[in-house]
Amino acid sequence: MTDLLTRTIKFDATRKAGLERLDSFVPFAGTTYRTERNFDYGPANRSNVSALSPWVRHRLLTEQEICDRVMQDFALSSTEKFIQEVFWRTYWKGWLEMRPSVWSIYETDRMAALKRTQTNANMRRDYTAAIEGNTGIDCLDAWAKELVETGYLHNHARMWFASIWMFTLRLDWTLGADFFLRHLMDADAASNTLSWRWVGGLQTKGKHYLARASNIRKFTDGRFDPQGLTENAGPLPDDFAFDKPVPPEPPTPLPLGKKAMLLITEDDCTVEQLNFGAIEICSIATWNLSDLRSPLQIGDAASDFTTRALANAASRACEKLGGNATAFTGNDAIENMVTAASDAGAECLIVPFTAQGWARAPMNQLAAKCRERGIAFCEIQRNWDIEAWPHATKGFFPFKEKIPQLMLTAGFDIKGKR
Ligand SMILES: Cc1cc2nc3c(=O)[nH]c(=O)nc-3n(C[C@H](O)[C@H](O)[C@H](O)COP(=O)(O)OP(=O)(O)OC[C@H]3O[C@@H](n4cnc5c(N)ncnc54)[C@H](O)[C@@H]3O)c2cc1C
Known part of the structure; x- marks a missing residue:
């Protein structure tokens, strides 16, 4: 574990602060990121991930700039894992862009679930306990408080949180996604909605993500020892057929001289x-x-x-x-x-x-x-979106195959420095 990258981060919403964080992260975007990124050491130590998402979500930094800076020091093969993660954001955005009904159905279902928390006392009690961090499940309670206090959660914590929310607490996934959207500094309609759907088994049909206590103990460095997790459950029931992806409209040309x-x-x-x-x-x-x-x-x-x-x-x-x-x-x-x-x-x-x-x-x-x-x-x-989004028609795997070509189109020397 490296001690060189700043452990605690001041999430200052300026381009300057984003560029500084990017600069300090770059030396760790190769092997360190690939081997250590899944560890959640807690808010006092974010030295193994970039923590760039609030800046990139607002495009205070662009995806192109992040790749540019990393590729000044690395060949694509040495920093592939990190670059792929950057492209996950692009993929989710493209995927949702071509299926807008997934967002509108989410909004409708969330409103219905919020109404049920008003009328159903048990549901209100369980939902309130979860968002206030009072469930008795040590990790979930800590993450709920961390999210509200800091506006950021590690990716692995987001996956475990969503899984425990849906499969152990049996809460409606749209309420969990809403809790994230309300508190994440990087709140993003595509990454959030589709990641919650992915954990629940709605996105990749029938494939869901189950949080396991042993995995949480290991990747939180023993900070948590959650009891009573449901480690055996099927995916969420789903009778929703995706619309056929509608390719994005070509951008309107700018008017001349106005x-x-x-x-x-x-x-x-x-x-x-x-x-x-x-x-x-x-x-x-x-x-x-x-x-x-x-x-x-x-x-x-x-x-x-x-x-x-x-x-x-x-x-x-x-x-x-x-x-x-x-x-x-x-x-x-x-x-x-x-x-x-x-x-x-x-x-x-x-x-x-x-x-x-x-x-x-x-x-x-x-x-x-x-x-x-x-x-x-x-x-x-932006050209980045124009080029990449049309490829988000299926799963991430076929999209990933396009990354080298997309990088070439974006002007990168994908052999890079080392
Ligand atoms: C249930 C759930 C909800 C999520 N909600 C959001 C959200 O609202 N907004 C959001 O930006 N991300 C969301 N993510 C994706 C991911 O968790 C965050 O982008 C990542 O944790 C940000 O931290 P980082 O910058 O340190 O990531 P790093 O690991 O350093 O990754 C570098 C960059 O790659 C991108 N990235 C990495 N992982 C993902 C991913 N799985 N999906 C999309 N982009 C990714 C981000 O732009 C990130 O800044 C969610 C994931 C889950 C499982």
Whole structure:
């Protein structure tokens, strides 16, 4: 176990802090990551994983930049495991993008489950005990508290947590996924929903993940000794047939030579990298929709990270493009945003592409309102997504086979340095 990488992390929602964490992690992205990444040493020691997910989820750092930095020091073969993990995020996003009904059904089922916690006293008691960390299962109780306090959980802890939630506590999976979305700083509709489904056996049909006490003892370095886990159970029952994947629409070309308002969202907080062609940015705004992650209250760590990430993105965008940014929050802001664009003389509103999830429907409403008021609406998609998402039609294994080709297309020398 290495002691060289910073053990405790300050999750500062700035691009600078993300780049610093990336730099300090890179020397460990080869053998150390491959052999030690499954250990959860606890919040006081995150020296064996990158902990970059809050930054990359908000694109304060991009997937391309992470791979770029790692590939400066490693050949793809030496850091393959880490690069593959980075591509898991891309894969899940592409998969959900092509099957939007999986998200809308999740939202409907979650609302029904939340209503049942109001009407069914036993369910309310069990659910409350789980989210407050009062079940008596030592690891789950500690992770529930860690999640609320810190806004981050190790990947293995997320898998064990979800499994115990579904198979030992027999709680509805959508409530667990909602608890994660409310508190994770990296809350992501695709990675979260599809990972919960995967643990439950709904994603890879019939294949589920069962948390075992011996595995938890080993990979938490003996910090936990959970009792009473259900180590034998079948996958969750499922009569849901996936829709046929619908390939993503090709990106709309940017209009030529128009004045535009640039809108920054939590999906992309490094907009100064985007190519606006001949468009003149005459106004900048941010739109914070993080409260829509759940019908319930969003946790402080998660909420603060997004608010600060947007402020940081806006200040960098203003530095590069000039002007000041206006901050908008929530669904009710649509009318005011379009008025602000119109007052600034914008003929077009430009926004980085919004992936499937809680922000997609409000973004569609904004697009409709813009058109109603004679303002063009345009989303800019990153090449990384355009190239990779169409390959997320089946499981991760066939997608993984495409990674070297995707890396080549993205301009990487995949033989690298060592
Ligand atoms: C039940 C469950 C819920 C999850 N919910 C989310 C979520 O809401 N948001 C989220 O970003 N991730 C989610 N994950 C995926 C994963 O746990 C986190 O991305 C990872 O733990 C982040 O920590 P890290 O940056 O230290 O990861 P590292 O191990 O250092 O990995 C490097 C990067 O690869 C990506 N990555 C790694 N593992 C995964 C994975 N399994 N799926 C997708 N991307 C991955 C992340 O961008 C991560 O920053 C979930 C996993 C499970 C099992």
